[in-house]
Amino acid sequence: MSQPTRRDFLKTGALSTFLLGSGIALAGGCSAIQNxxxxxxxxxxxxxxxxxxxxxxxxxxxxxxxxxxxxxxxxxxxxxxxxxxxxxxxxxxxxxxxxxxxxxxxxxxxxxxxxxxxxxxxxxxxxxxxxxxxxxxxxxxxxxxxxxxxxxxxxxxxxxxxxxxxxxxxxxxxxxxxxxxxxxxxxxxxxxxxxxxxxxxxxxxxxxxxxxxxxxxxxxxxxxxxxxxxxxxxxxxxxxxxxxxxxxxxxxxxxxxxxxxxxxxxxxxxxxxxxxxxxxxxxxxxxxxxxxxxxxxxxxxxxxxxxxxxxxxxxxxxxxxxxxxxxxxxGHNSSPDEYFDSIADFRQTANWVRRGLNADSSISEIQERVEYATGYKFSREEAEMYRLAERGEFRAAYSRMNSTSAVMGQLLANHCHVNWVGGSxxxxxxxxxxxxxxxxxxxxxxxxxxxxxxxxxxxxxxxxxxxxxxxx
Ligand SMILES: [Zn+2]
Missing domain, CATH: 3.40.720.10 (Alkaline Phosphatase, subunit A)
Known part of the structure; x- marks a missing residue:
């Protein structure tokens, strides 16, 4: 039996017929709709x-x-x-x-x-x-x-x-x-x-x-x-x-x-x-x-x-x-709970952080802006990775994770342990x-x-x- 089209459904005007005809089981039953x-x-x-x-x-x-x-x-x-x-x-x-x-x-x-x-x-x-x-x-x-x-x-x-x-x-x-x-x-x-x-x-x-x-x-x-x-x-x-x-x-x-x-x-x-x-x-x-x-x-x-x-x-x-x-x-990946709790100290978004940085930002500028916004102190190595992303030179295994936003998100994940599967x-x-x-x-x-x-x-x-x- 073919499924009813919406036009058939409109003709009958019966929601229950449509749903049952589509093989959808209603936990509340059709009477619940009528009542x-x-x-x-x-x-x-x-x-x-x-x-x-x-x-x-x-x-x-x-x-x-x-x-x-x-x-x-x-x-x-x-x-x-x-x-x-x-x-x-x-x-x-x-x-x-x-x-x-x-x-x-x-x-x-x-x-x-x-x-x-x-x-x-x-x-x-x-x-x-x-x-x-x-x-x-x-x-x-x-x-x-x-x-x-x-x-x-x-x-x-x-x-x-x-x-x-x-x-x-x-x-x-x-x-x-x-x-x-x-x-x-x-x-x-x-x-x-x-x-x-x-x-x-x-x-x-x-x-x-x-x-x-x-x-x-x-x-x-x-x-x-x-x-x-x-x-x-x-x-x-x-x-x-x-x-x-x-x-x-x-x-x-x-x-x-x-x-x-x-x-x-x-x-x-x-x-x-x-x-x-x-x-x-x-x-x-x-x-x-x-x-x-x-x-x-x-x-x-x-x-x-x-x-x-x-x-x-x-x-x-x-x-x-x-x-x-x-x-x-x-998702919050397994870590001590305090890491997740540290999000309470955020003052600004990562988008706000990135808006103030560019390919010419110094390591200390990156560290200071991130710390002001999130309370986290990036290591020199972390700040270097972010600068590479700003310069278009960062290479992740999954190429969609090369962008400045993805790299910033992953670096913040080192601190709050919330990480991402992509950006789409x-x-x-x-x-x-x-x-x-x-x-x-x-x-x-x-x-x-x-x-x-x-x-x-x-x-x-x-x-x-x-x-x-x-x-x-
Ligand atoms: Zn969207």
């Missing part, structure tokens, strides 16, 4: 590029440093979340990128890496935010990356390539996303856009409150439409953010943005969909930056608390907490946690595109799906 409350709201949370070790290290760090578990693991401990494992492969690769990953959830189809809701055959798949908008619900995107980045864009736009940031910003305007919070000024500012379009003034004319600082955001927190763009590129890594009074004053945290977005969007009785992305966990993993990684994962975990505080006492909100792929698969996304099946009406179907082993089906079915918005043409 739940109505799904009014959806909060979709993505820690981008979160390997299993990242989830564990953030939790272990918090237990040892603050005497408490992470929210994600605590909720699992309390059996408050359903847990599954998800295959995130794209249409053309075992290892997905964030564009194809987000589009698999946001548009219900596997597309080629780099593409956003345009299939290999050119079909445009209408994504979740326009679907929810057409169903009369409110929509929002919150991220620590540029707001036009692949993960938020995957729920919202149709473009051939994730690199089309200016076009993505324009589609956000056309598609009337209610709340947009993140970085990426360069894609909105007339002085930086290649077409010199002043998107900020377009958004303002359309009734948006435009905020470029945290205080401007708070001033307009109750406005029905908000565009908050706080940096030219991505927001800073949490570790660097927390250690700068200036950045803390001007840029909100992910938890603060999530709180504002939920409070705002939930004013509508028709419900909403909100995507929240901890986007720089991925960047820290790419650059083998242990301080960047753990503290951005903790910032994402803080946002989980905000979302669950809203959802916990309601029966109308589906919360999904997951990641789009592993990245560099960091990995094929690992990923953690999937969920709460609320609709989550009954998200146990066990799940294919990425099933999330789109579960969300649209649970929220009863399937009639607004259309795959044939691009949507305005």
């Amino acid at each position: 739940r409350g109505k799904t009014r709201n959806v909060i979709f949370m993505v820690s981008d590029g979160m390997s299993a070790g990242t989830l564990q290290m953030a939790d272990t760090y918090l237990r040892r440093k603050e005497g408490r578990p992470s929210n994600w693991i605590r909720l699992l401990e309390e059996n408050a979340l359903r847990r599954g494992l998800m295959d995130m492969a794209s249409a053309d690769r075992i290892v997905t990128d964030s564009a194809a990953a987000s589009a698999s959830w946001g548009g219900g189809h596997r597309v080629n890496n780099g593409s956003l809701n345009i299939g290999p055959d050119g079909t445009h798949h209408k994504p979740l935010l326009p679907i929810f908008r057409d169903a009369g619900k409110r929509t929002g995107l919150v991220t620590t990356t540029e707001i036009t980045h692949a993960t938020p864009a995957g729920f919202t736009v149709n473009v051939e390539s994730r690199g089309m940031g200016e076009e993505i910003a324009a589609q956000y305007y056309d598609r009337k996303v209610d709340i947009l919070l993140g970085g990426g000024n360069q894609h909105f500012d007339a002085e930086r856009r290649s077409d010199e379009l002043d998107l900020y003034s377009d958004f303002q004319t359309a009734g948006y409150h435009v905020a470029k600082t945290k205080s401007e955001l708070l001033t307009g927190a109750q406005e029905s439409h908000i565009l908050g763009v706080f940096t030219n590129g991505h927001l800073p890594y949490t570790l660097d953010h927390l250690n700068s009074d200036e950045l803390l004053t001007t840029i909100p945290t992910l938890a603060e943005m999530t709180d504002l977005a939920i409070n705002n969007l939930s004013q509508s009785s028709n419900g909403f969909i909100l995507q929240v992305e901890g986007g720089r966990v991925d960047h820290a993993a790419h650059s083998n930056d242990v301080g960047g990684l753990i503290f951005d994962q903790i910032a994402f975990d803080d946002a989980i608390a905000v979302a669950m505080e809203f959802a916990a006492n309601r029966d109308d909100t589906l919360v999904i907490i997951t990641t789009d792929h592993g990245n560099a698969n960091p 996304h990995t094929a690992d099946y990923v953690e999937l946690a969920s709460f609320g009406p609709g989550s009954e179907a998200l146990n066990g082993f799940v294919k990425n595109t099933q999330l789109f089906d579960v969300i649209t079915e649970a929220a009863e918005v399937s009639e607004y799906i259309s795959d044939e043409e691009a949507v305005a």
Whole structure:
């Protein structure tokens, strides 16, 4: 028997038929789906590029440093979340990128890496935010990356390539996303856009409150439409953010943005969909930056608390907490526990360290900058190895570990014993946690595109799906 297509599934409108037809066993049974409350709201949370070790290290760090578990693991401990494992492969690769990953959830189809809701055959798949908008619900995107980045864009736009940031910003305007919070000024500012379009003034004319600082955001927190763009590129890594009074004053945290977005969007009785992305966990993993990684994962975990505080006492909100792929698969290798604990002394990220060094840096400059940022004193030999990497002369056995970021990551691993398998996304099946009406179907082993089906079915918005043409 061939598996039903999503179109068959839509015709029957029966989630249970689809899932059983796919051979998926539901621990809660189909009756659990039929007996739940109505799904009014959806909060979709993505820690981008979160390997299993990242989830564990953030939790272990918090237990040892603050005497408490992470929210994600605590909720699992309390059996408050359903847990599954998800295959995130794209249409053309075992290892997905964030564009194809987000589009698999946001548009219900596997597309080629780099593409956003345009299939290999050119079909445009209408994504979740326009679907929810057409169903009369409110929509929002919150991220620590540029707001036009692949993960938020995957729920919202149709473009051939994730690199089309200016076009993505324009589609956000056309598609009337209610709340947009993140970085990426360069894609909105007339002085930086290649077409010199002043998107900020377009958004303002359309009734948006435009905020470029945290205080401007708070001033307009109750406005029905908000565009908050706080940096030219991505927001800073949490570790660097927390250690700068200036950045803390001007840029909100992910938890603060999530709180504002939920409070705002939930004013509508028709419900909403909100995507929240901890986007720089991925960047820290790419650059083998242990301080960047753990503290951005903790910032994402803080946002989980905000979302669950809203959802916990309601029966109308589906919360999904997951990641789009592993990245560099960091792990704390066996060593005395104090080595891992020493991460608590970090003041700045490894990215911050590297920004201040170059091929001409002296051994003592390298040693001093690393020690200021991490508390570790590099040996002369370690500093020499880093300088070789800066000069493009370092040779590791695995050639992807020759870069300055990989060499810095490995040298820091001599001290904290967190090391990496590379600097790229990995094929690992990923953690999937969920709460609320609709989550009954998200146990066990799940294919990425099933999330789109579960969300649209649970929220009863399937009639607004259309795959044939691009949507305005
Ligand atoms: Zn990535």
